[in-house]
Amino acid sequence: MDQRPINDISFEKFLSEDVLMGSVCGSCGARFVPPRSLCPTCYGSEMKWVEMKGTGKLAAFTCITIAPPFMIAQGYNRKNPYCSGVVELDEGGRVDARIIGVDATRPEEIKVGMPVRVTFIHWGEEKETFLAFEPA
Ligand SMILES: [Zn+2]
Numbered sequence: 186m187d188q189r190p191i192n193d194i195s196f197e198k199f200l201s202e203d204v205l206m207g208s209v210c211g212s213c214g215a216r217f218v219p220p221r222s223l224c225p226t227c228y229g230s231e232m233k234w235v236e237m238k239g240t241g242k243l244a245a246f247t248c249i250t251i252a253p254p255f256m257i258a259q260g261y262n263r264k265n266p267y268c269s270g271v272v273e274l275d276e277g278g279r280v281d282a283r284i285i286g287v288d289a290t291r292p293e294e295i296k297v298g299m300p301v302r303v304t305f306i307h308w309g310e311e312k313e314t315f316l317a318f319e320p321a
Contacts, residue, residue: 191208192220193219206218207276208221215277218274218278218280237278241300242298242301243318245271248266249269250262268283268292300320301321
């Protein structure tokens with residue numbers, strides 16, 4: 186499975202299989218999620234896939250009441266907000282994701298720095314996959 190090209194399409198495909206993959210730079214060891222094919226740190230191009238454990242800490246979040254259409258379709262709105270955040274992964278890399286298992290109507294109770302772990306949301310007839318994290 187690591188023969189797939191390092192790009193967003195492959196990343197999404199892995200997510201649909203409940204696997205969080207990043208890329209690791211063969212020169213400096215930096216990790217990126219979503220994967221990058223070129224290393225922005227050392228400009229190395231020897232990127233390889235690496236499976237991430239999917240544990241990390243919540244680095245930032247926002248609770249969204251004005252949802253985009255694809256989130257409204259999933260039942261989110263002003264009365265039922267959802268939480269979106271940035272997770273700093275234990276193994277390196279920062280990734281944007283949905284934050285679930287928290288009360289988005291009470292953002293004051295959601296703590297930056299709290300440990301989280303990856304989970305995968307499969308939604309709709311197309312089984313569209315969303316990357317999410319929940320309190321660990
Ligand atoms: Zn590098």
